[in-house]
Amino acid sequence: GRAGEAEPVATPEERALVFDVEVCLAEGTCPTLAVALSPSAWYSWCSRRLVEERYSWTSQLSPADLIPLEASGDRPEQLVVGHNVCFDRAHIQEQYLIQGSRTRFLDTMSMHMAISGLSSFQRSLWMAAKQGRRQAQRPTQCRQKSQGRAPGPEISSWDWLDISSANNLADVHGLYVGGPALEKEPRELFVKGSMRDIRDNFQELMRYCAQDVWATYEVFQQQLPLFLERCPHPVTLAGMLEMGVSYLPVNHNWERYLEEAQSTYEELQREMKKTLMDLANNACQLLSGERYKDDPWLWDLEWDLQEFRQKKVKRKKPAAASQLPVEGAEVPGDPEEDRGPPSEEEEVQQAASARACLEQLKRTAELLPKRPQHLPGHPGWYRKLCPRLEDPEWVPGPSLLSLQMRITPKLMALTWDGFPLHYSTRHGWGYLVPGRQDNLPQQSAGPAKLSAEVPCPYRAIASLYKQHCLEQRQQWPEPREAGLAEEFLLSDSSAMWQMVEELGFLEVEAEAGEEHVLTLTATGGPRASQPAFHHGNGPYNDVDVPGCWFFKLPHKDGNSYNVGSPFAKDFLPKMEDGTLQAGPGGASGPRALEINKMISFWRNAHKRISSQMVVWLPKSALPRAVTRHPNFDEEGRYGAVLPQVVTAGTITRRAVEPTWLTASNARPDRVGSELKAMVQAPPGYVLVGADVDSQELWIAAVLGDAHFAGMHGCTAFGWMTLQGRKSKGTDLHSKTAATVGISREHAKVFNYGRIYGAGQPFAERLLLQFNHRLTREEAAKKAQQMYAFTKGLRRYRLSEEGEWLVRSLGLHVDQTEDGWVSLQDLRKIQKEASRRSRKKKWPLVAERAWVGGTESEMFNKLESIATSDTPRTPVLGCRISRALEPAAVQGEFMTSRVNWVVQSSAVDYLHLMLVAMRWLFEEFAIDGRFCISIHDEVRYLVREEDRYRAALALQISNLLTRCMFAYKLGLNDLPQSVAFFSTVDIDQCLRKEVTMDCKTPSNPTGMERRYGIPQGEALDIYQIIEFTKGSLERESQPGL
Template sequence: MLEMSTAYLPVNRNWQRYLQDSEDTYRDLENELTQSLKREADRACFMMKYNAFADDPWLWDLDWSTKPLKVKKTVSKKKKVATNFIVRDAPDIVSGAKENYIEDEDADHAEFQQLKGKFEELFSTKDQLFKRNSFLPGYPNWYGLLCNRLKDGLVGPSEVTTSAQVVPKLLKLTWDEYPLYHSRELGWGYLVPGRPLNFGRLDEHQCETPFPLTAAFSLFPPRATNPIRTTQGIISAEEAMLQLNQMSNLTADSADLANHWQATRGSLNKQNHTEHALEQLQKKHIHFQTSDRPAWHLGIGPYDVGVPGCWFFRLPHKSGVDNNVGNPLAKDYLNKIEDGTLKATSSSIAEHVLKLNRNIIYWRNARDRILSQMVVWLRQSQLPRTVTKSESFDPSNQYGAILPQVITSGTLTRRAVESTWMTASNAYKALDRLGSELKAMIQCPPGFSFVGADVDSQELWIASIIGDSHFAGLAGSTAFGWMTLQGKKSDGTDMHSRTASAVEITRDQAKILNYGRIYGAGERFARTLLMQFNHRLTEQEATEKARKMYSINKGNSVFKLNHRGRELASALGHLPEDLVTQEQINNMRKSARKDFSLMHLAKLPTEDLVERRMWAGGTESHMFNKLEEIAQSEFPKTPVLHCRISRALEPRNVGKEFMTSRVNWVVQSSAVDYLHLMLVAMRYLCDTFKIEGRFCISIHDEVRYLIKEEDKFRAALALQIANLWTRFTTILLNSEDHLTPILVMASIIYITQLCTMLQNMG
């Protein structure tokens, strides 16, 4: 931990250039973005003419009401005289000023007098205005909210930003080619036209302008689908298209449309939700859920938000379906903009706005943290001789270092915490994320090189070793351990490829799910992620995929019986040592009720008959059994360094609560043990073999060292030896592995040879 507190990031004048260039470019792009949004707002405001907004599926529900220009009914004579004096004399003053500047040019003076006479009547109407009048009279209220009151709105909608709620409507954003819509209760979503009209729900917040259903049907017709059998509650694309063909003779009046739909679909009998569906609904959203749905579209919904003729589907949220989306232009939806799911249809300017927002969003979110970095610049006299004597040393350059403000044990799992460098992502491949080249600005001084490595699949290896030690005491003895050691990405035999194949997702997505499962996350987490990866998945489909994945990997829940359970099993002729399912426990209780001598055991709940829950039938069952055994022990501690969990989470204080956090702690805290052992071993090797260098930074499972140019290869070899030493700690997990001492003895001979080589290289 002391070693980790000495983090040191070398920089040169490129750091200052990076900050300056990023900030200047950000200001330019931010200004361009604002101007583009202002033009879109002005374009939308112009639609007030001839009520063109009423036929727009995005702008129809904005607040188009205006504030009148207040005029005095009568004007007092005193004010009129004073005003006339000002109006009469002001031109004289201005005229005198003009005469001084243009030296009595008669032509200009005559023109001024002509204009004065023409507009004198207009100037006199100023007396009829109140001193404080309405803000932007005649403009729609939504437009006024985007203007600066201090400047009287003279500079236009200067307050518009991408976080404004009206912006997605101004840009006419679509999701899967359907118009976005905002509900106060459900957040951002999109409307799918084609629903039979009814008056079952009317939005109490809805404006007086009716939804332009005819225009929406023309712009967003039902998609062509494969022939399917229409069932109760499902409106097919063919039926919806039939309505579209008949709507040409209808007005836009909602009552007219409602009568048409009710006449056409009068036989539609909506079914109530089944008990299973009701369990999946969220309490705050169940009021808006609807049983009828379009056959041509799947999503999070549908809901009834009071828009006649449309279903409402919610946008997916990164934290799950329980949460509402507050801004569809946030960074979480950049990938949806890139793949075309989220598009702007207003104009080419709107597309440009999305591109600009994508370019600057990284710097906008990180700039405060980056600009506040603590940089120490060194004078030339303070630089080591290795730097100044290097052939690449430039006296005109600046050399210094950033001192990251690292908290060496900032989490429950003892991981180091730092707000910038330990959360920084790599530069984006598209090279259009302003400032994303942050890590590249850490550049070693002349005469030094960076030497580092990251542990491949660190948590997977640790978890698999724990599972192997629990099962047979041999590495690779479980399916999970074998996939970790021998699985190959190229032939699809590694863990991530197998999971991706099982639930039909990409390997990168499977990787996230696998790590989440090992960290203790449950099926709910997997369902949420699956719906994020594929927003077209319904909640039921995502639940089925998550259940299938957990059944294959984690296995099924079983129970180990305690002394009461074993007594009951023995009395009924079952093997007391066997693991039993919940169904088997229920059957034993049912059988015991027929025997009066076993009645006292039959009345006991499951918790009083079992010792603990276990897993069986999955590739990772043995690993999870061992992790939960450690988490439920009297004093949970890591298998290698025996670091204990916080007393606040020990079973004597929390019982069986917080199991996810405790299982997560076993894996991640063991990974911290691995890192600490690596750092100590590397420090020892550098001191012993006189490798000139220092610790730079550690990020999760990565370590970086700043090493003298002549020692960089010896440092790389030292890292290999340190990694080998650290992996030998697996002998502490199981003493029954008779092969481990032999392997350790052989490895000691091998490491002795490596150390001899390391010394000879020096």
């Protein structure tokens, strides 16, 4: 209380709180302790599971297990501040109610990312500097090369290190507040300790929680004025508050989904185990006749046999053995003659003979060694796959075999374009290409040397490849062009953006990797020894396999990286297009490969999905619209998941969350991939949402249009964005695909990557990744052609000194009408001036720009923003992170800065749309709440009777947002083709298209038959106007 006394309260009374929750991870996801600080009081909360000692608690959470934070009745607006506050919000009782809450959450970690966040590359440098290793300059050199600049100083400024930090509370507090470092050791008790440990250290842990709250408060005090200065528009703050209340409704189908996905996964796992064991048993048969020596995969396995050993015993008199009856002694006569049932005397004789044989067999046990041998008579590689008899989990056969073992690709007879896979301890997984002559064993080597190890069956490998070529010709009668295979079907912008980001960050390592490859090739053997009919990542001639060259499998991060397993998810597209396949002979290998592909999603994601914190609501907590709906199931359960979305998790202020924001769409060959469809609206509610069509492309295009002539569609890029049609091949992706000779789906990835700031090396690497059959020269030519057509060529305008030098030196320079010169001419001027002035460096360039490409004006605008003194987004005026401002980094990190302009503007777009929707919902009493935003896709949970008004509100929000963008860029009109969503989806579940039935191995009959969810509605603007009469007023929709 105010006087310092302690008193119990139901909920905090104030409308502003700084809040922190701690969870004992050993006991599940239920909150354990919580502390809140208000302007007038401290509050603490303890879980019943901490106070009451029971034998066990249920693992299923209800609102009673969570923290009450809001007063019942008419709830006023409330603001909760926390560091990574999305975690704390997930443990608050009222946040799980369907009707929503007026509490909003402000995250100091997200504010830090907007003020002083670090890019991925900067974070690695920051960590190195923190550990006292400031010589982390090689990555910077690589970054300079990837940006196409001449080598210069390794890094021009380390100033950004002092105005930025990592995201954790201790480092953020040290940056904004300073002083002694925060004490974080007690946190380990919550991570590793039990509930008893927390009880025993209660006071210390409660003090630790309160100290974190106070530290968060101190950070917030320093951050708020900085944030409001750097992000001055109120929509930015309001948009972050709206994004902080994500909500995903689920029902009893959630648990059914988990059970069926897991059971399907386990069933396929058992089938794959059986398949692999069959492959091992069949391979073991090759020992007969030493057929393994001619096998392209198994020839180099451990084929040595363990001989059967017996104890030496003293010989007994032969007479003793002669007295033994002989098993199976027959009475003379015709063996086929039916003598009828044996007589009683014969039965006694046969029984005595059998007993004697058993006694003799028992005596042979004395000959066995004291320690039993492990599978004598079997090859060494097979023995390693079988558990020993003394193993408590012993089962017969090679049951230890799994996909993670190096022997598995060999047993499955995997091929890469017809070449058998081979493992090198130095280079990882690769494949053998036959035809090498310089390392074949000489006859003069003598039999002793040749018999030391099994020689490589290079003739069998050559025969295997010839057979593959014959099959390929039968399948493709005409020779295929070196186009890109359709392995990366990126059906949504989210997946595409994620892939471009991932590859873009790796561009730094690419250059270093290429140098490393050249070094390895030089040391591995003569470069001249290489096949004329095949090119790839190699050859690596230090892998001395007689008669064969060794090529490494391509790695997505660059050729210098080794592939640890050909079953990694990055190779799934290669399995689908037939590049990587199992065989020949039998169905076991291909089936194992198919199963691996099917279970890949669930294997990688099931821990994250199963650990989602689901809170089930009692009937009393459900609104009447749910309980009185005809479809309400009295026996069913209704609850929610609160996705822990960091509202600004990157320097571009994009939201980050590990499960829902990265979930792929349902695929028929992926177990559990129907995840998003398990978000299902309760009875009486629907999900209303839409995808922003080509959001980043339009933003980039309108920036270029405004920069060039101030008219929509005045650049080639802008015109294609507005008027291009996929059906006519006139849209941006189709044009890029036709120009370079690649598929439209792949052209999409290149277009987004280019707009995100990726350079030509990125395009070359991506081309090689999509089509490994391209040579480096072909990839470089295609990438150069693509960038010349789209981005254009770099040109320079000479400074006054440069113009004077051209006149004084009498140099011939090709100058355009606008005064631009090429890089070659610039180098010529610099070289001649340096020669005549004792190597003086002259400031020759006054301005540089891209010219001649369809996107040149757009890139000139992006770069002018990124290189300005204070880069700001053009619409809401948000400044770039202090750690990337030119004053701190000078000319470094240009790719990240150009990328920031487009993506941060896209975040402005989302914030504008979310705030407009919130305003329209409140203004016109539309009963709905924000659910989730996945990249350029938004979804709202809306009362059934308000669904069409919500759809119209979504269209109006999009219209207002686009108008705001155009107005801020000086364009006073808006083309109708981009004014509205193509369709707004009204559905019962979360899925990419309302017509998708989401059939998968774990949901083979689809959403309608399995879960009773029919197809939804997809309405364009004209249909929505017809339903609503063009008004958001409730009276305009009679009967709804």
